[in-house]
Amino acid sequence: MRGTAQWLPASKSISNRALIINALAGGTSDLHNLSDANDTQLMLRLVNSNDRVIDVEDAGTTMRFLTAYFSVTRQAKVLTGTQRMKERPIALLVDALRALGVEIEYLEKDGYPPHEIKSFAGQKVQHISIRGDVSSQYISALMMIAPTLPQGLTLVLTGKIGSRPYIEMTVALMKHFGAQCTFVDNKIVVPHQAYRPAEFTVESDWSAASYWFSFAALAQDAEILLPRLSLDSLQGDSKIVEIMKTLGVQAVLENGLLKLTKTAHQKELHWDFTHCPDLAQTVAVICAVKGVTGHFTGLESLRIKETDRIAALQNELRKIGADLREDDTEHWTLIPTTSALPTSAFFNTYKDHRMAMAFAPLAMLMDVELEKPEVTRKSYPNFWKDIISFNVPATEV
Numbered sequence: 001m002r003g004t005a006q007w008l009p010a011s012k013s014i015s016n017r018a019l020i021i022n023a024l025a026g027g028t029s030d031l032h033n034l035s036d037a038n039d040t041q042l043m044l045r046l047v048n049s050n051d052r053v054i055d056v057e058d059a060g061t062t063m064r065f066l067t068a069y070f071s072v073t074r075q076a077k078v079l080t081g082t083q084r085m086k087e088r089p090i091a092l093l094v095d096a097l098r099a100l101g102v103e104i105e106y107l108e109k110d111g112y113p114p115h116e117i118k119s120f121a122g123q124k125v126q127h128i129s130i131r132g133d134v135s136s137q138y139i140s141a142l143m144m145i146a147p148t149l150p151q152g153l154t155l156v157l158t159g160k161i162g163s164r165p166y167i168e169m170t171v172a173l174m175k176h177f178g179a180q181c182t183f184v185d186n187k188i189v190v191p192h193q194a195y196r197p198a199e200f201t202v203e204s205d206w207s208a209a210s211y212w213f214s215f216a217a218l219a220q221d222a223e224i225l226l227p228r229l230s231l232d233s234l235q236g237d238s239k240i241v242e243i244m245k246t247l248g249v250q251a252v253l254e255n256g257l258l259k260l261t262k263t264a265h266q267k268e269l270h271w272d273f274t275h276c277p278d279l280a281q282t283v284a285v286i287c288a289v290k291g292v293t294g295h296f297t298g299l300e301s302l303r304i305k306e307t308d309r310i311a312a313l314q315n316e317l318r319k320i321g322a323d324l325r326e327d328d329t330e331h332w333t334l335i336p337t338t339s340a341l342p343t344s345a346f347f348n349t350y351k352d353h354r355m356a357m358a359f360a361p362l363a364m365l366m367d368v369e370l371e372k373p374e375v376t377r378k379s380y381p382n383f384w385k386d387i388i389s390f391n392v393p394a395t396e397v
């Protein structure tokens with residue numbers, strides 16, 4: 001398998017932060033290479049929308065960041081989304097905003113969208129404690145609005161902190177646009193200050209890149225080139241380089257492109273996904289078919305993403321004779337396939353882009369049919385176009 005993933009998207013996490021901060025900085029920054037992911041295209045459109053009802057579809061960051069943004073910019077809005085978005089909790093963020101002085105009401109079920117932002121009379125507190133183990137997106141949302149608050153904001157994160165690199169990414173983006181912010185241990189301090197407009201170029205998306213590591217892992221022979229990725233990235237999902245080394249893929253930067261080639265793989269993988277939850281599906285599927293036993297922790301947050309990703313993985317892995325066994329609430333064992341793979345299989349995707357993209361590379365070994373392949377538009381709209389350019393046969397039925 002040889003070629004370049006020409007349509008690899010820019011990071012949606014970085015793009016969505018840049019768009020929120022740019023809006024708070026007056027909207028005049030030059031932002032280059034924004035992601036074409038639906039989550040970012042939604043953010044681009046909705047952040048300046050005059051509509052009262054804001055439909056974020058299934059975009060988690062867009063929902064959480066806009067809830068904070070519309071609150072501090074005093075825009076009365078109703079935020080809603082898909083049925084699944086109405087099942088993804090938002091209470092911790094709403095509680096924090098209410099403590100700050102924002103009037104927000106739930107319109108259907110307490111703790112979940114849709115919700116209505118009514119008013120913000122003025123900052124009531126400077127100090128907020130918030131759990132760190134549910135979603136870092138609530139924390140990033142509060143951090144980005146913090147410089148605009150008259151008293152600034154101190155956040156104390158309680159319990160285990162998940163997705164920490166995404167919080168560090170928020171710090172880095174805030175700094176790029178002129179706002180100081182410190183994040184030490186479990187404490188984040190943001191003084192009141194003004195953002196400055198700045199030029200910014202978004203790098204490629206490491207989570208999207210992870211699927212090309214999967215193709216390389218399953219190919220007989222591979223030389224895959226990935227554009228605009230840096231190894232010391234703001235994105236925690238660049239950890240895929242380390243993980244996939246164990247699974248038989250070597251990655252080196254050559255002439256500005258990341259080159260993936262084959263190397264020997266090991267029989268076991270111990271990995272904690274606490275700080276890179278979006279890689280779990282990619283890695284589980286590759287372990288399953290390469291005979292690698294996975295000893296995993298840090299999968300808890302997968303249950304509240306686009307679908308319950310633990311249940312979805314368990315259902316679909318069983319179709320190829322593998323399993324993801326829950327040993328206790330914190331430990332999972334990936335039991336790989338020991339028998340021959342079926343010659344073909346149909347995989348359900350649960351309206352989750354990452355289910356589709358994690359299982360697609362199995363096409364290197366068997367005939368794969370995927371339910372609603374268009375779900376990839378959430379983060380990687382040209383995924384199928386990229387696949388076809390590598391001569392992997394893909395047909396839309």
Ligand SMILES: O=C(O)C1=C[C@@H](OP(=O)(O)O)[C@@H](O)[C@H](O)C1
Nearest residue numbers: 013061135136137163166278301
């Ligand atoms: O801040 C972000 O851009 C994200 C944070 C992570 O979510 P959690 O913090 O909910 O784990 C990640 O799964 C999501 O895809 C993007």
Ligand SMILES: C=C(OP(=O)(O)O)C(=O)O
Nearest residue numbers: 058059060061278305306
């Ligand atoms: C979890 C994800 O996105 P979000 O939470 O922003 O919907 C994801 O892209 O895998």
